[in-house]
Amino acid sequence: MRAQRLITPVTLFLIAFFVVALPAERSRDFDGTISFLAGFATTVGMYAIFTLALNVQWGYTGVFNFGVAAFFMVGAYTAAIFTKSPADSEYVTYIGGFGEILSPPFLNSDQWLPFLVATAAAGLMSGLLALLLAVPTLRLREDYLAIATIGVAELLRRVTIQEDGLVNSNRGLIGIPRPFHDYFDPADYKFVYLAIVVVVLVLVFIAVERGIRSPWGRVLRALKEDEQAATASGKNVFAFKMQGFVLGAVIMGVGGAVFAYSRGSVGPATFEHFFATFLFWAMLIVGGSGNSRGAVAGAFVVWGLWTITLQLNGYDLPEVVRSRIFFIRDFVVGALIVAVLLLRPQGLFPEERRVSIWLDRQMRRQRRLPREPDQEAEA
């Protein structure tokens, strides 16, 4: 039992150790290592947003989304279309380009206003897609939605490739502007963006935690555990499922927007199934579905493993391993998810049994009160 309890801290420590130690040992340069770690933390933060969103859908609501890529893609492309300038050459064609319209000349609005609007639009579009998809599938068996979401992710990716004037086909969109970029030295910008990602992540985290610890969140949990019992208690199962699914999709859209500003370019290759759906499932399963802290920890552990495998390539590995390191990394992530499901299905952070702000408050108050002797005897 004690060994079981040690798994989570030991895993987190080992990953953190190697993520810091490998680049530090290889570069032997403090600034370089810090800069690398900032990039690593930014990526973990962005993926944690997706994993939290997936946790809202699967961990809390029990809705089965195998097409995260679709919502990711819609969010990222929407953000790009809203912040970029209009297309101006015959080789680069895409719709929209509202960046300049959204920048009226006051308070340097071009540095923040388009991004606010674009991020909201990204969430909105992604939520709308979820709404459309939920109508035919959400009333049916839970795995039908999984198949339908895989389908919509594949179809949308095809559309972006086939329709030349939509989002520049296979070439993708490059030169997506970045928020507050002109205020800072380009060398320091990655720290600024890390701060932005952390702010968004914290906001999403608080919103999700608040939501799940409310009566609304407890209905979601109830219908995940036992749909018939929830129906019998007079809850409109379809409406609640829909809300959980759409909320998750909105967060994924926002995550897509944050990703687009961070990378500065998005294209169909970014939204391959392995990268844009499966990785988030791996993160959620490893971290523990039904637990927000688990979702963030999962993003850290899986992306940490991902990075460590790449770092290992700088060492003196046998050629057979070195040339296949990407494939081996894919295998490690695939096998990891199966291993976790078999050996530790609850993940690093097990699902919380009690989700209520009110109860938490009561418990805290009780702890603060001095206990009376007879109460102790009763207990």
Add this chain to the structure above:
Amino acid sequence: MSTPAGRSTDTIATTRDRLRNLGDTASASGLWALIALLFIWSAFAQTQLFVVGIIVGSILALGAIGLTLIYGVLRFANFAHGDMMMLGAYLAFFALTGTVIGEQTNIDVDAGWSLNRLPGATSGLGDLSFGYGFLIALVLAAVVLAVLSVGLDRLVFRPLRRRGSGIVIFAVASLGVAFSIRAIMLIIWGPDPRSYISGIHRAQHYPFDIVLKTDQIFTFSVALAMAFLVYLLLFHTKLGKAMRATADNPDLAVVSGINTDRVIMWTWVIGGALMAIAGTLLALQANLKPELGFGLILPLFAATILGGIGKPQGAFIGAMVVAVSQEVSVEFFAAGYKPGVAFLILIFILLLRPRGLFGTTS
């Protein structure tokens, strides 16, 4: 309760039942009519594409029959099915050519033994582009993948079953398996496309302006023969009866004294063999590439759900419908939209009749 009131509720209930039955019959016959219309129209208006669609459909059917049996008997959506089909195709490729990648992923290495080295194994049989070596490779791949499938069930799915995991856990596990298998194919055979036979193989002209390669006729015959074998097995043997009973109602099957463990094992054996044959025949039409496996998921599931989960005869018809629609769609949309056609069929079925052509309500 007074008699008149009781009678009136009875009447309402019966009327509702009757209306439901009517709606059910209407959706079923509407669907059949649409399918008939699609086949007849495309057979006359797009004969060439229709014929190609039927051939591709017969291959897809083998995959879909395996998928629907696993879906029915084991009660979960096997998202690794497409990648396992691709693995089967690679196993045949390995048996045939003995090729793997070496230290560098872009340089091939010879394993030292292969079917192609047998005397006369590569000389074409009749008008076919391949020799008897390919036939042996096909059988070998089927046997090996059947064994691997049972092994995979023992390693991953049986422990989950024993623990009583929900269908979603199975599905996520199968997705993990899918990506692991893809990574293994990349590690052993590399990312570059492969093909069984090098060189160009010429097509023959047939009546009604149909142009086909002899290989395609062979593919179609093998696929039909396999489907017929599976039909005999499922509908004329005791094991088949047990499998269909388990797919219909697992609890009832156990109560009736059916050995579910044995049924599950045979489901994987049949599913695995069919996957390998389907994957190999599909790769014979085009080529092999590890990434192609996951793309098969959508047409396979569209066919399975269209036919009704757990219904092999439904999967067969579903596969034909999906493949013919995909081929004929090329006339109207860009070829890149083929997976989109499967998706539209899927959504259409889920809206109109989620239990499919032969499915029972459960």
